[in-house]
Amino acid sequence: MTGFGPFPGCGENPSERLVEMLNSRQFGRLPGVELDCRVLPTKWREAGALFFELRDEFAPHISLHFGFSATASGFVIEKCAKNSAACQNDAGGMEPPGGNIVDCAPQLMETSLPVIGLEKELHGHGLPARISDDAGDY
DSSP: OEEEOOBTTBSSOHHHHHHHHHHTTOSOOOTTOOOOOEEEOSSHHHHHHHHHHHHHHHOOSOOOBOOOOTTOSSEEEESEEESOOOSOOOTTSOOOOSSOSSTTSOSEEEOOSOHHHHHHHHHHTTOOEEEESOOOOO
């Protein structure tokens, strides 16, 4: 499970706090489930390298990534991810490398998670949530 650190226009990223809270073991854990929570840096090259390092180390069955949207008023469950990035500077002032984020991968990657069920579960706990089919490109 990942969140992100601060980035231009977002001095304090709520996804960082969320992931740190989940990792602090204040919340119940499911038997037989290993949870590893990390905060990814908001620097294009560092985030990608750490993501692939974690993927290779843990070989997760499920990977959840939390982010931040200034316009969201609750959880936004993304149905897909884009294999591209907007030409915006990262926290270190660098532009993203050109081309796809992941070589030899489709331009749009859909989740296999039950997004409708996740939305209903969040609503059942009194949390605002909606489903989105546009994950953005930052």
